Amino acid sequence: MRSKILKTTSTSRFAVKALPAMVGAAAVLLSLGASAETLRIGTLPAADSIVLHVAKDNGLYEKAGLEVELVPFKSALELGAAMRAGRLDGHFGDLMNVFTQNETGIPQKVVFTTTHTIPQQRAFALIAFPKSATAPKTFEELKSKKDVTTAMSSSTIIHYLLDRMTETEKLPEGALKNLEVKQIPIRMQMLLGGKVDTALLPEPLVTVVESKGGKVLWDDRNLNEALAVVSLKSEKLDPKTVDAFRKATAEAARVIEADPVRYRAVMVQKGLLPAPVAEGYKMVAFSFFGTKDGLPPLPTPEEVKRVGEWMVGQGMLKAVPAWDQVVVPAAE
Known part of the structure; x- marks a missing residue:
């Protein structure tokens, strides 16, 4: 009986000694979980959305302290409805969706561009x-x-x-x-x-x-237009989140350009590229522009004004938004 009691006491002492380490480990795990910013991003089946999938699948968002969920939609109409319903934190789309949603009470800003016109690549x-x-x-x-x-x-x-x-x-x-x-x-x-x-x-x-x-x-190669962008709602626009989101996506762009054949196959797998034309398809590229982060440039004030004026003329907007109301400036 005595030996049994001694054995139990020894185990208890071990547990007591181990307790600080266990608490410390739990605290680390809790802090990691607490620091991970959650982003639900609506996507469309467009070629350049591959950069979001690669960043997610390759763990680049997680490495940057972000928990990103990509929510696929078949049309911009469905995606816009999900934004209005509060089911998303941001979305892949075009400036028109960003401007319209801002004016109808869903404040958001463009945080990076995935496709911009350029002579080397048609969109x-x-x-x-x-x-x-x-x-x-x-x-x-x-x-x-x-x-x-x-x-x-x-x-x-x-x-x-x-x-x-x-x-x-x-x-x-x-x-x-x-x-x-x-x-x-x-x-x-x-x-x-x-x-x-x-x-x-x-x-x-x-x-x-x-x-x-x-x-x-x-x-469109002779135009000067930001064609596809990713925006975040205002409550997700803290500088650390925006910076991490941009940098992880830019890293994914570099990964894709380093191995285009591999990621062309991934595009087919994800339904972004029809298999019969995959071999002859000129792989989407992001680094033609010489920007600091390697992504296509953000929309300029001139582009925002031009698109906004067109939308006002079409009866889609009441007023042209100010550039700083719809675009987060690039980091210096």
Whole structure:
């Protein structure tokens, strides 16, 4: 009996001695958990969203002290509804969504850009398909035609780019006849089926149509526009969170560019790139711009003004937002 009591006492003493270490370990774990900022980010099936997936899957956000959950949506309409319902802390999208949500009571700011126009890489293009007998074969031919049917979506980045194309290329009024088609995959199928003459599509769908015989009439490479951005709601805009989010995403961009073949396969796996055109697809790149962090540049005051004025003209906004109301400046 005595030996049993002594044994129990010895165990108890060990437990007492170990207690400070156990408490210390628990405190470390608790502090790590408490310091991790949680971000629920809505995403869309766009090529450049791969940078968010790589940062998440490779543990780069976790390493930066962030707990990031990527919430996929099929359309910007669904994503916007989730933002309004308070289900997200931020989202991948375009400036129009950011401006609209700010004006309707969901304050947020752009924290980084994932796609910006640049001569080395197209993001959107107006493309024709020969199955339509009336489809133009060149942009010059388009200028000479009337009522060329174009599958598009009004009050979106597609609509904005069509108007920018018309303005910068001096396309005659009436050359295009816009046909409202909200869903991008249906837009592409209508083009391939010869039901419309042209469509303005994003990559990689432009590459898909080209691979089937489509002819690119115009692309966005000569414009100066931030096309896809990531924003955070105002309550998540503390400097440490923004800095960590930017740096981890920038590191993911470098990882992708260091091994494009590997991450092209990841894009296929995640439904961001159709498998049949993967081999010939020019992999999305982020570092052409020479920015300090290696990501495409943030929207400038001029871009914010231009997009805002277009939206006011379309009845989408009441007033053009100030740049510092919708963009977090880059770190010095």
